Amino acid sequence: MNDFDLLISRLRQWQRWTRLQRAIYFGARGLVLGMIISAIAALALIPNSTLLVAEYFILLTASGLIGFVIAIGIAWLWPQSRVKIAREYEQIFDLKERVSTAIELNQREQVDQAWQQLQLSDALEATQSIQPKDGLKWHFPKMELSLLLVAFGLIFGSWFLGQQPFQQAETNAQNQRLVKAEVENLEELISEIENSEQLSSETKGAILSPLKESLDVMNQAESLEEAVSALSDAQQTLEELSSIGSEEFEGLQAAGEELAKNQDSPLNLMGEALSQGYLQAAGESLEELDLSTLNPQELASLAEQFMEMAEQLEGSSPELAEKFKQSAEALQNQDLQAAQEAIANASKAISDAIQRVEASDAAQRSADALADSQGRMMTAAMFSASAQNSGSQTSSNENPPSEQKGSFGSQPGSGEFEESRTPRKEAGLTPLTQNNTPGNGSEKQYDSVYAPQRLGGMPETELSLGTGEDSASNAVGDVSSSLVENAQSTVPYTEVYSSYEKSTQQALESGAIPLSFQQIVREYFSSLDPR
Amino acid sequence: MDTKVQQRIKAYLEKVSAIKQEIQKVIVGQDEIIRLVLIALFSEGHVLLEGVPGLGKTKLIRTLGQALDLHFSRIQFTPDLMPADIMGTEILSDMGGERSFHFQPGPIFANLVLADEINRAPPKTQSALLEAMEEHTVTIAKKTYTLDSPFFVMATQNPLEMDGTYPLPEAQLDRFFFKIKVDSPSEATLSQIFARTTGYEAQTASQIAHANDVTVIDKIAKHVAIPSHLNEYVARLITHTHPKCTDCPQIVKQYVRYGASPRGGQAIILGAKVNALLEGRYNVAFDDVKAVAHPALRHRLLLNFEGLAEEIDPDEIITEILDSTPLES
Numbered sequence: 001m002n003d004f005d006l007l008i009s010r011l012r013q014w015q016r017w018t019r020l021q022r023a024i025y026f027g028a029r030g031l032v033l034g035m036i037i038s039a040i041a042a043l044a045l046i047p048n049s050t051l052l053v054a055e056y057f058i059l060l061t062a063s064g065l066i067g068f069v070i071a072i073g074i075a076w077l078w079p080q081s082r083v084k085i086a087r088e089y090e091q092i093f094d095l096k097e098r099v100s101t102a103i104e105l106n107q108r109e110q111v112d113q114a115w116q117q118l119q120l121s122d123a124l125e126a127t128q129s130i131q132p133k134d135g136l137k138w139h140f141p142k143m144e145l146s147l148l149l150v151a152f153g154l155i156f157g158s159w160f161l162g163q164q165p166f167q168q169a170e171t172n173a174q175n176q177r178l179v180k181a182e183v184e185n186l187e188e189l190i191s192e193i194e195n196s197e198q199l200s201s202e203t204k205g206a207i208l209s210p211l212k213e214s215l216d217v218m219n220q221a222e223s224l225e226e227a228v229s230a231l232s233d234a235q236q237t238l239e240e241l242s243s244i245g246s247e248e249f250e251g252l253q254a255a256g257e258e259l260a261k262n263q264d265s266p267l268n269l270m271g272e273a274l275s276q277g278y279l280q281a282a283g284e285s286l287e288e289l290d291l292s293t294l295n296p297q298e299l300a301s302l303a304e305q306f307m308e309m310a311e312q313l314e315g316s317s318p319e320l321a322e323k324f325k326q327s328a329e330a331l332q333n334q335d336l337q338a339a340q341e342a343i344a345n346a347s348k349a350i351s352d353a354i355q356r357v358e359a360s361d362a363a364q365r366s367a368d369a370l371a372d373s374q375g376r377m378m379t380a381a382m383f384s385a386s387a388q389n390s391g392s393q394t395s396s397n398e399n400p401p402s403e404q405k406g407s408f409g410s411q412p413g414s415g416e417f418e419e420s421r422t423p424r425k426e427a428g429l430t431p432l433t434q435n436n437t438p439g440n441g442s443e444k445q446y447d448s449v450y451a452p453q454r455l456g457g458m459p460e461t462e463l464s465l466g467t468g469e470d471s472a473s474n475a476v477g478d479v480s481s482s483l484v485e486n487a488q489s490t491v492p493y494t495e496v497y498s499s500y501e502k503s504t505q506q507a508l509e510s511g512a513i514p515l516s517f518q519q520i521v522r523e524y525f526s527s528l529d530p531r
Numbered sequence: 532m533d534t535k536v537q538q539r540i541k542a543y544l545e546k547v548s549a550i551k552q553e554i555q556k557v558i559v560g561q562d563e564i565i566r567l568v569l570i571a572l573f574s575e576g577h578v579l580l581e582g583v584p585g586l587g588k589t590k591l592i593r594t595l596g597q598a599l600d601l602h603f604s605r606i607q608f609t610p611d612l613m614p615a616d617i618m619g620t621e622i623l624s625d626m627g628g629e630r631s632f633h634f635q636p637g638p639i640f641a642n643l644v645l646a647d648e649i650n651r652a653p654p655k656t657q658s659a660l661l662e663a664m665e666e667h668t669v670t671i672a673k674k675t676y677t678l679d680s681p682f683f684v685m686a687t688q689n690p691l692e693m694d695g696t697y698p699l700p701e702a703q704l705d706r707f708f709f710k711i712k713v714d715s716p717s718e719a720t721l722s723q724i725f726a727r728t729t730g731y732e733a734q735t736a737s738q739i740a741h742a743n744d745v746t747v748i749d750k751i752a753k754h755v756a757i758p759s760h761l762n763e764y765v766a767r768l769i770t771h772t773h774p775k776c777t778d779c780p781q782i783v784k785q786y787v788r789y790g791a792s793p794r795g796g797q798a799i800i801l802g803a804k805v806n807a808l809l810e811g812r813y814n815v816a817f818d819d820v821k822a823v824a825h826p827a828l829r830h831r832l833l834l835n836f837e838g839l840a841e842e843i844d845p846d847e848i849i850t851e852i853l854d855s856t857p858l859e860s
Binding site for chain 2: 083087096097098100101102104105111112114115118119122
């Protein structure tokens, strides 16, 4: 290594130290600037209630770190000419321009070699005993401190101003998650209806239309209220659709009950089947009726019964009533062949009615599913409102209880078309059961429900208001096996419900729930009322 | 390391140090003035000393002549002094019955010329020095005579007695390398002066060097390197002495009529080089520039009426310029 290289190596040593020092200062500035920028960004985002607490801290930390890394990179890679570094070096160590002159002389072409070497030797001698780190002047970082104070001010300000918006954002995020979950459930429901083999394409179209409309709205919904409103509209449409078949079914059932009273009537079997909701069995029973085996008196009686049925069904099922009327008239005219033919047509009309009732049933189940969705969302909204009213901060893992209650399709009456599920109406095959009606003899002994909110327990326990396997029963809770094994406290459904009812009342009275949704909430919790 | 060159430089620097010590034997308490005078001498520049009488100005230059074995002459400038009294004249002489004019050199034909109270002579006489100071030649009767090297003019002027004086014209002032202010000595210095000058034995300076040594040291000094940024800095300094410069300090704009000429910059750099060499360095440093800026510029700043009326000291302006001019552009 010649003298010049030796001088340059000393200069580089100094340069490394100055870079390190600059990197530290710049890093601090970058860190603080990053935090300031993120705090300003947070202040801009906070009014929109779109920033979560976790996101706020991630934003602060990430911006600070990015600023730190960028600043260090800039400080380290900032280009500096050798002569400039030399000037700084000789200024710090009072070298009287020896080094920069030596470097300049080395770069000049026409220079006295003897004097060049003399200058180089002088510079080397002067720098011989220098320890570069001793020359680093660590000044009090006034600018950095000022920036840090600004950053703290902004962070404190944004944190202070952000308390309410953070909660609101948390609620919004929960609502969005809830809406998303309900969208998935709705999509599943739509898929199931589309794949259903029992429903005709027309029926599918009629049911799917409101569902898809509500799905579109929910996908673009910016608030829980908007999503609930969409579901409510769809539910209303479906219920209207369902009410037609429901009336027909009830009419048939009533007519069947009347028929079943007459034990001697050849229509007794059909009447019993109708009264129990077995429409298909009733149709088959009617089809099997052989008029030739009946005497005139029985035929006359049969004609009267057909006429009565026609009158009874005239409102709810005019097509079937017409067939019964034709049968009655044919019998009255003693035209057995025409009567037999009319009876066959009536049987076919019952089959058509089955289709309508099934469609109605599907629409009703879909409506029920939508009602459940609304209920869950409104419960979530109510919990959020209660949490906000009580001033407690809701963390992101504290979801409202309705959110974790299994899949949408597994809820009672959720419209899931699984064979294992007991339908509310199984027109023509199984009798209609309304097991959730108090006093109908279908009450079960209360299942154990673990209610952590009530007991102040851990939120990790799942509270479910219903399962697919027990859809017809009153809503019960799922208890994790470990808790059961540990003999945790359980409370009956009625007591759990009372706490929910209380919260509902509070939410309704406090005005946390919009006026347009208060009725929906009331209806939902009324439907859960075990009394 | 080139030891030969270094040893040579070292030998000359030792001589300079010895000259300084010899002068200090006679001249007490004027170390800074001695230093500046030596810098001007080794830069081949002339010095204008401003100070009241009796401060040792004449003694200083006489001692310098003794120490360097240089031919010394003293000219007392008076209102009736004629250029021929300085330059010399053609006189009629009888050489073995043959009469002819031949040149009789004046006191200017010396190595060290003391122009005492230069402002007392009329401008015509003052101007007689111009050619000699700048070109080291004298032209008389269409004949040009070259002065011996080194040629060093040391002029003095009294700042107090202004009656009947002729202020030096700008062109004359600009030819002085330095203008050195000689202040009254301190009490301790005065005490030493009294002790040395009132005793039985008078202090005298011994001969240390020769006239040729001065020329060699001047050549060595010119080898001293100046880094580019200092070269630019000096240029910036000179620019900032002009009131029309946009970056110059307010004091310049307010009180200066004309700034320093390029000779001012040359004087700073040459003076800084000699100063660096005397400090044992082979390069000019920022401190060297600062050390010679005041004597090199103070007589080159021409104050305007406002500056003269308020008796602004040019040194204040120079200090302000030095403080405000950035080292890096």
